[in-house]
Amino acid sequence: MKLIAEALTSIRGERTLFTDLSFAVEAGEALAITGPNGAGKTTLLRTIAGLLKPARGALRLDPSDPEQLLSQRCHYVGHLNGVKAGLSVEENTAFWCRFLGGASARIDGALAAFGLSALRSIPAAYLSAGQRRRVGLARLLVAERPVWLLDEPTSSLDQASQEMLARVIDGHLAAGGLVVAATHVPLGLARSRELRLGAEAQFARPA
Amino acid sequence: MSTFVELVRRDLRLAWREGGTIGVALGFYLVVVTMLPLGIGPDLNLLTRIAPGVLWVALLLAALLSLGRMFETDLEDGSLEVLATGPLPLAGLAAAKSLAHWLTTGLPLAALAPLLGLLLNLEPEAYGVLAASMLAGTPAVSFLGAVGAALTLRARRGGMLLAFLMLPLFVPTLVFGIEAIRAATLGSAAFVPSFLILCAISLASLVLAPLAAAAALRLQLQ
Numbered sequence: 001m002k003l004i005a006e007a008l009t010s011i012r013g014e015r016t017l018f019t020d021l022s023f024a025v026e027a028g029e030a031l032a033i034t035g036p037n038g039a040g041k042t043t044l045l046r047t048i049a050g051l052l053k054p055a056r057g058a059l060r061l062d063p064s065d066p067e068q069l070l071s072q073r074c075h076y077v078g079h080l081n082g083v084k085a086g087l088s089v090e091e092n093t094a095f096w097c098r099f100l101g102g103a104s105a106r107i108d109g110a111l112a113a114f115g116l117s118a119l120r121s122i123p124a125a126y127l128s129a130g131q132r133r134r135v136g137l138a139r140l141l142v143a144e145r146p147v148w149l150l151d152e153p154t155s156s157l158d159q160a161s162q163e164m165l166a167r168v169i170d171g172h173l174a175a176g177g178l179v180v181a182a183t184h185v186p187l188g189l190a191r192s193r194e195l196r197l198g199a200e201a202q203f204a205r206p207a
Numbered sequence: 208m209s210t211f212v213e214l215v216r217r218d219l220r221l222a223w224r225e226g227g228t229i230g231v232a233l234g235f236y237l238v239v240v241t242m243l244p245l246g247i248g249p250d251l252n253l254l255t256r257i258a259p260g261v262l263w264v265a266l267l268l269a270a271l272l273s274l275g276r277m278f279e280t281d282l283e284d285g286s287l288e289v290l291a292t293g294p295l296p297l298a299g300l301a302a303a304k305s306l307a308h309w310l311t312t313g314l315p316l317a318a319l320a321p322l323l324g325l326l327l328n329l330e331p332e333a334y335g336v337l338a339a340s341m342l343a344g345t346p347a348v349s350f351l352g353a354v355g356a357a358l359t360l361r362a363r364r365g366g367m368l369l370a371f372l373m374l375p376l377f378v379p380t381l382v383f384g385i386e387a388i389r390a391a392t393l394g395s396a397a398f399v400p401s402f403l404i405l406c407a408i409s410l411a412s413l414v415l416a417p418l419a420a421a422a423a424l425r426l427q428l429q
Contacts, residue, residue, distance in 0.1 A: 049292055051428045071292045080285025084217075086224045098213045099293050139289070 001027035001061065001146050003048070003178055008057035010043050017043050021057070023195055027146075030169065030179040030189045035197035041182035042079070044197070045149045048180060049076040061147065074147040075100075079155075081136030085125035089116055092124055093138050102143030110141035113168050115161070129156040137165060140172070148172060150181040162188075210295040211303050218307035221280075228273045232312050233319055236269040240323040251328045258327035259388035262337065265323075266316050267348060267377050273312050274352040275369050277304055278360050278424065291428055301420035302413075305353040313345030336391035336398070340405060344384040347409040350416040351376045357423035379408055 008021040017040030025031045033041045046052045048059055050071025061070050083092050093107050093116075111117050114134040124132060133156050140148055148169070154162050166188045169179055173191060181187060222228055243261055244254055281287040281304075290300055320341050321334045329337065355372040359365035383405040390397035 046288075049288070051288055051291060053429070072294055074292055076288060076292050078285055078288055080283075080288070082285040082289040084221060084284060084286065086221045087217075091220075095213065095217050096289070099210050099217075099290070099295075101210070101294055136285075 001063070001176060001178060003061050003147055003180070004059070005048075006058045006060075008044075008047065008059070009055045010040060010047060010052070011055045012040075012043060018197055021197075025178045025180060027176045027178055028173045028191060030173060030181065030187070030192040032187060032192055032194045033180065033182045033197060034184065034194055039197040041197055042151055045076070045078070045151050045180065045182055048147070049074050049149050051076075070147075073145050074149050075140050075143070075145045076149045076151075077136055077140065077153060078151045081132050082139065083124045083132050083135045086123065088121050088123050089127070089135050090120040092135055093142055096139045097142035100139070100143035100145075106142050110138040113141055114138045114164055130158055130161060133157055134161060134164075137168070141168065146177050148177065148179045148181075150179065150183075152183060153181055154183065154185055154187070210293060211299050214290070214295065214300065214303040215307045215310075218304065219310060222307070222311040228276060229311050229315055232269045232273050233315055235272055236265055236316055236319060237323065239265040239268065240326055244326055254328045255330055258324060258329040259333065259337065259385045259392075261327060262320050262323060262329075263341075263344075263381055263384050266320060266341065266345070267381060269316055270312055270345070270348045270352065271370055271373060273308070274349075274356050274373070275359065275366055277308050277353060277356040278427075279356075282360055282427075287424075288428065291424075297421035297424050298417040301353050301357065301424060302350075302417040305350045305417065305420070308352070309346050309349035313349050314342075317341035317345050330392050333388055333392045336388050340384045340387040340402060343402065343405045343409055344380045345409075347380045347405075347412045348377065350409075350412040351380075353420040354416050354423060357420040357427060360424070360427045380405065383408065 003025040005021060005023050009019045010017045023031065033044060035041055043052060047054050050069060059070060061073055065073065087095065090107070090111065093110060094104065097104055097107050111120055114137055116134055116138060119127065119131065124135060127135065137153065153165055157165065169187065169189060173179060173189070240261060247253060278287060281290065291297065317338065321338050324334060324337060352373060355369050355376070358372060359369045362368050383401045387398055387401040387405055390401055
């Protein structure tokens with residue numbers, strides 16, 4: 001499994017965010033996208049998720065699957081959590097499980113991995129920002145998808161939750177998945193490289 | 208297919224729990240139709256004559272109130288982006304949201320309409336036709352409305368823009384919906400063609416509107 005970006009160029013409005021950006025992420029590897037605010041980290045993640053069309057360039061996941069688009073093999077957790085305030089923690093997770101084609105047996109495990117078991121029947125409207133973030137992240141575990149796209153995954157998470165997330169990501173990498181995360185703080189992962197976006201995007205050394 | 212059903216079920220559950228959208232539409236409908244006879248005065252013949260038109264116009268306005276929220280809540284909490292990475296194509300997503308809107312707004316409004324007909328001295332023989340024409344016509348309102356809702360999704364306070372966009376799209380439904388009722392109460396043979404055209408508008412929008420709404424959504428997600 002290998003995610004390959006070839007000469008991606010993204011233009012938002014009048015502004016060119018990055019030009020001819022090429023990188024490859026292997027199975028079991030995490031790519032941390034860093035850079036100042038407005039450098040195009042979210043744009044890059046949304047491009048991989050298929051929500052944005054790059055101005056030029058191509059993205060593919062090897063080996064390719066003729067049945068599924070790249071976006072259907074990606075989990076995307078953006079700034080917003082995709083959590084419905086009117087549904088309980090369990091209902092939120094169960095909906096995404098069924099909608100994204102996961103097995104319902106995974107729901108309990110996903111909730112437990114993010115320490116949400118005790119909160120399962122609480123409506124999401126009553127949760128704190130960090131708890132809501134964890135409900136959004138629990139989506140990663142209910143349906144099996146090889147590519148995880150995480151946008152500031154640790155935002156509003158406390159220390160213990162950040163460690164939970166690092167464990168979950170490590171498990172995904174160990175199982176041969178790959179992670180692309182936009183982040184300002186180190187995620188504390190073993191196999192992680194850094195892609196720095198800035199005025200001039202370039203590939204940096206392993207972090 | 209199962210993802211389509213899942214999405215509809217989630218929207219129905221949310222609408223049921225939050226209650227606001229159904230309540231606002233039904234309340235608005237009730238208020239408009241109650242106030243109108245008070246404004247016009249106790250001229251029963253006049254009320255009978257304008258009843259079909261009033262019931263249809265007020266229904267469209269009541270539906271318009273909730274159309275703007277069709278995709279907005281999912282955009283605001285980030286669900287729309289995740290839904291877009293799911294196995295359901297965007298057209299299927301738009302169709303599911305439209306169906307949910309019809310079940311939570313169009314159908315209750317259509318069910319309330321005969322009751323409100325009492326306030327407008329609607330002719331007794333018109334009740335069945337009124338219910339039939341609204342059942343046949345309201346799907347077009349929800350499905351065409353999805354196109355407008357998708358187009359105005361990122362327009363802050365896009366309510367007025369949505370109203371202007373939907374006006375020409377709703378006119379055929381309005382015209383043939385009223386015409387069907389009028390023809391039936393007059394005992395004219397024009398009822399069948401009007402009613403069939405109304406059905407045709409709904410069926411066409413069932414097929415075409417989700418495609419247009421999906422194209423609009425794709426732009427909005429950019």
